[in-house]
Amino acid sequence: MNVRAVANGTVSAFIAMALIFGLITVFESFLPYLKELRDTRKLGLLFVMLLVLGIGITWLSTYRSVSKYLRMKLDELY
Numbered sequence: 001m002n003v004r005a006v007a008n009g010t011v012s013a014f015i016a017m018a019l020i021f022g023l024i025t026v027f028e029s030f031l032p033y034l035k036e037l038r039d040t041r042k043l044g045l046l047f048v049m050l051l052v053l054g055i056g057i058t059w060l061s062t063y064r065s066v067s068k069y070l071r072m073k074l075d076e077l078y
Contacts, residue, residue, distance in 0.1 A: 002059060002062065002063070004062075005055075005058045005059045005061075005062035005063075006055050006058070006059060008058050009054040009055035009056070009057065009058035009059060010051065010054065010055060012054045012058070013050045013051040013053070013054030013055065014051075016050050016054065017047050017050055017051075020046070020047075020050075024038070024043075
């Protein structure tokens with residue numbers, strides 16, 4: 001259960017990273033002066049934070065929902 005949550009969080013973080021990087025490159029192609037403003041350290045920190053948040057949010061939500069249903073009585077499920 002938690003392994004799948006971590007995998008889903010990782011995949012979603014990489015999708016978000018790809019979209020952000022794609023948008024940055026598209027905007028830099030239209031506005032060339034934006035290339036001077038790019039800070040690779042901050043961009044790397046953003047990507048690391050996206051990975052941590054993606055994994056953390058999916059793991060926490062999976063943990064909460066599974067533990068909620070495991071504590072329910074059988075009559076409450078139906």
